[in-house]
Amino acid sequence: MKKFKKYIKAFELGLQSSMEYRANFALSLISSVFPMIMQIFLWTAIFFNSNDQKILGYDYVHMISYIIIASIINKLVSTGFEWDISEDIRNGGLNKFITRPIGYFSYRVFSFLGSKIMQLAIVSAILAIILTIINSNFSLGINPARILLFLLSILLALLLNTFLCILFSSAAFWMTENWAAFIFMNLLTQFASGGLFPIDILGKRFMRLLDFLPFKYIVYFPTNIINGKLQFEEIFIGIALQCAWIAATIALGKIFWKIGMKKYIAVGG
Amino acid sequence: MSAIIEVKDLYKEFSYYEKDVGLKNSVKNLFLRKKLIKKAVKQISFEIEQGEIVGFLGPNGAGKTTTLKMLSGILYPTSGYAKVLGYTPWERKNEFKRQFSIVMGQKNQLWWDLPANESLYLNKCIYEIDDRSYNETLGILTELLDVKDLLKVQVRRLSLGERMKMELIASLLHKPKILFLDEPTIGLDIISQRKIRDFISYYNKEQKTTVLLTSHYMADIEGLCKRTIVINHGEIVYDGELSKVNEIFDNTKIIKLQFESPIDIKSLENFGKIKEVEDLKATIEIEKSNVRESIMELLGRFPVKDFTIEDIPVEEGIAMLYSKGGKSLEKI
Numbered sequence: 001m002k003k004f005k006k007y008i009k010a011f012e013l014g015l016q017s018s019m020e021y022r023a024n025f026a027l028s029l030i031s032s033v034f035p036m037i038m039q040i041f042l043w044t045a046i047f048f049n050s051n052d053q054k055i056l057g058y059d060y061v062h063m064i065s066y067i068i069i070a071s072i073i074n075k076l077v078s079t080g081f082e083w084d085i086s087e088d089i090r091n092g093g094l095n096k097f098i099t100r101p102i103g104y105f106s107y108r109v110f111s112f113l114g115s116k117i118m119q120l121a122i123v124s125a126i127l128a129i130i131l132t133i134i135n136s137n138f139s140l141g142i143n144p145a146r147i148l149l150f151l152l153s154i155l156l157a158l159l160l161n162t163f164l165c166i167l168f169s170s171a172a173f174w175m176t177e178n179w180a181a182f183i184f185m186n187l188l189t190q191f192a193s194g195g196l197f198p199i200d201i202l203g204k205r206f207m208r209l210l211d212f213l214p215f216k217y218i219v220y221f222p223t224n225i226i227n228g229k230l231q232f233e234e235i236f237i238g239i240a241l242q243c244a245w246i247a248a249t250i251a252l253g254k255i256f257w258k259i260g261m262k263k264y265i266a267v268g269g
Numbered sequence: 270m271s272a273i274i275e276v277k278d279l280y281k282e283f284s285y286y287e288k289d290v291g292l293k294n295s296v297k298n299l300f301l302r303k304k305l306i307k308k309a310v311k312q313i314s315f316e317i318e319q320g321e322i323v324g325f326l327g328p329n330g331a332g333k334t335t336t337l338k339m340l341s342g343i344l345y346p347t348s349g350y351a352k353v354l355g356y357t358p359w360e361r362k363n364e365f366k367r368q369f370s371i372v373m374g375q376k377n378q379l380w381w382d383l384p385a386n387e388s389l390y391l392n393k394c395i396y397e398i399d400d401r402s403y404n405e406t407l408g409i410l411t412e413l414l415d416v417k418d419l420l421k422v423q424v425r426r427l428s429l430g431e432r433m434k435m436e437l438i439a440s441l442l443h444k445p446k447i448l449f450l451d452e453p454t455i456g457l458d459i460i461s462q463r464k465i466r467d468f469i470s471y472y473n474k475e476q477k478t479t480v481l482l483t484s485h486y487m488a489d490i491e492g493l494c495k496r497t498i499v500i501n502h503g504e505i506v507y508d509g510e511l512s513k514v515n516e517i518f519d520n521t522k523i524i525k526l527q528f529e530s531p532i533d534i535k536s537l538e539n540f541g542k543i544k545e546v547e548d549l550k551a552t553i554e555i556e557k558s559n560v561r562e563s564i565m566e567l568l569g570r571f572p573v574k575d576f577t578i579e580d581i582p583v584e585e586g587i588a589m590l591y592s593k594g595g596k597s598l599e600k601i
Contacts, residue, residue, distance in 0.1 A: 006394035013391060017382040020423075095343050096378040099371050101363040102395045265345045265359070 006102055007110040014114025029075075029122065036071035039197065040064060056201035062227070065134050066198050070223045072127045074195035076120065077158045077218055079165040081112045082182050086172035094264060105257065109162060116158075131226065141228040149235050153222040156242040161218050163249040164189070170253065173260030194220030214245040272316035273447065273479050274340065279349035281310040281335055309335045311503040312349065317481065319446075322473050324494035324511070325483040328591045332503040333483040337449050340481070341371045354446060367396060370440035374452035377432065378439060379424045385435040386420040389442065396443035403442065410438045414468055430461030437468070450482035454489055466492050487584055499590050506590050514586040520557045523579045524564070526550065529572040540567065549574075554581075 018025065047060045058066070085108065088094045097104040135142045168185045172178050190196055192215035199220055200207055210216050221238050224230045230238070286302040288294050310332040317323050325333045338344040340351060342358035342365070351358060356365035379388040393403045411417040414434040419427060427435065433453060440448065450469070454462040470493055473480050484490055490497055491511055499507035499514075507514060524541075528549045537543055540563050541555035555563050560578065567573060581589070 002397050005397075006391065009391050009394040013380055013383060013387055016387065017380060020382045092373075092376060095338075095371075095373070095376065098343050098361065099341050099366060099369075100392075100395055101366045262345075265343060 007106055010107050010111040011114035014111035015117050016114075018115040018118050025118070029119070032071070032075045035196075036068060039067045039071070043067065058198065058201065061138050063198070065138065065140070065227060066223060068130060068134070069127070069227060070195055070198075070219050072123060072130065073154065073157070073219050073222055074190065074193070076123050076127070076154060077161045079112070079161050081108065082165050082169035082185075084108075085166070085169035086178055086182070089169075089172040089260075089264065090176060098265070105166065105254070108166065112162060120158075140226065142226065145232075146225060146228070149239070150222060150226045153217075153225055153235075153239055153242065156239065156246065157218045157222055160214060160242060160246050160249065161189075163246060163253055164214065164218075167249050167253040167256060170256040170260045173256075173263055189215055189218065192216065193218040194223065198223075214249065217242045217245055271318075273319045273354060274315075274317040274481070275350075275352045276316070276336075276340070277314045277350040278312045279310055279314070279336070279339060279351055280308075280312050280347050281332075281339060281344065281349075282347050283307045283309055308503055310339070310346075313500070313503070313505050315498060315505065315508060317479060319479055320473070320477040321496060322469070322480040322482070322494050324490035324497045325481065325500060326490055326497055326587060327483075327500040331500045331591075333500055334451055336500070337371065337451050337481065337483065341369065341449055342366075343371075367443060368445055369447040369449065370443070370445040371449040372436050372440045372451065372453055374433070374450075374455040377424075377436060379432070379435055381425050382423065384421045385424050385427070385439075388424070389420075389435075389439055392439050392442050398443055406442055406444065407438070410441060413471065414438065414464070430457050430464075433457060433461070433465060434468075437465070441472070444476065445478065447479045447481070450480065450484075452484055453482060454484060454486055462486065462489070463492075469493060487587070491583070499587065501591050511583065514583055514590070515581050517586070517590075521554050521581060522557055522560050523552060523581060524555055524560075524567075525552050525577045525579065526567065526571070526573055527575040529574045532571050536570075 043060075043063050046055060047063070053059055055063070088097075088104075094104065097107065131140075131142065134140060168182070171181050175181060192199065192210060192213060194216055195218070199210060199216060217238065221230075221242070225235055225238075284304050284306055286298070286304055288298045313332075313336065325336070327333050335344065339346050340353055340358055342361045345359045354365060354368055356362055358365065379385055380391075389407065392398075398406075411420065414437065416431060416434050416438070419431055419435075424432065424435070437453070453469070454465055457465065466489055469480060469482070472478060480493075482489070482493070495510060497507070497509070497511040497514075498505055507517070523544070528551075531549065534543070534546055534551065537551060537553060541553045541559075543551065543553050545552040564576070564578070567576070
């Protein structure tokens, strides 16, 4: 237990420093609304200028509710500590972890999750309100079992995204200037996870490609649990695959970090 | 007493690349980068005993920090051997990490947005220090460094000097047997420098902690270290008492002259190396064995108003060691 205490403290410190800057925190929440509003306007314009009830397999209500729910989930599972990690690698901040009896990997994950808690609580509350409104007006068929599975899948999605973030940030070991790589990865993740629009509108062939990648389990999968698109059987398979992807990203991340660390200590921070 | 730090033929090289001036060469470098090797530390050897304070002195890029990094396990050497507290540092065993600390003046380990006591508490958890011992040590250290009232202040609001004190406290909570300090007084004002210095000296006497520090401030080294290792171009050029550095240059003296009326400066060249000339003043370096005759002649030939004979100052001696380059000198 004593060994684990340092990670609990790291979690606590992450939580505490996230509460230091209230204005920044509030603005980061508000700013994430804009892309969603843009999307809603865009799809409204498309639907109202078309003669078809359904576009690419979605009717208006389902498209808009997907976009709202997916945007919120996108915020819920967002990471962004790859910048901190690459700073540590570039400026020798890793040194203080190498010389102290603490694991960098675990330390980062715990302090990140700590800093995430506040946002998680507030965004979840907003999501609950919005889901209630949508459900009572258009009946998505939400029931307790679905909510439970949905919450579980969100938690797993957050973990998956966190470990993906660590995996991508190991790029900093090889590239001194890596902001372009991060922006590329962020865009790719947003797009391929279904955080911008439902990815199945891109067609069957594209979906098959995404089956072999972890991204769709970050936003697309949880969103489809709650909006009733998936059967229970599909949900269980999906959750199992989420777990598998988490294990795979942890393993791959560890390998990349091990190689990167070897390079780091050979070259120096 | 046996050595707590043992270093033998430690060697470290880095690879880097060069680019000639101009766009053409930038394009060329895009495809082909010529790898070059820099030898940062060339086969150095030394031993340090428990309780010693040893100063590492050397110009920028001499290899001081690289050596400290290898001794603390941050860097892997290209070749050579080192044992610190009986451990090979770059194996990075947790038992080893629990027994030393490294403080880098230009890096911080404290959480920027939170008060220092939070980061200190994190270190308590990291090093698994029990409550009683933690509170006791923290009390003593904050008392000594006079920062008791600052523990609850956000770290970003602290001055550089106060932050350095907190860094020192953070690194001493687990009572390390060895303390590596990389330029602990960099950028601090004279009073803060002195306070940090006094603290390190006191702490070393009380706790018998072995301290290995680098600094560019001669006062740090003079005030703290009995023994100084001067390193230049990756080689140890001097290992011994700082005040005795000049014994290497024992055969020269500095003569400062003041004249009553202008003289032909050129004619001074016959006596020795002219170091400085200003209006009616001149400074020349003369071989010790010639001092007597030279003075007699100078007094006879020139309208000398006043003169002094001095040893080469320590700073000057160090600077001469720096510029001497790779030539190793014998241990004294």
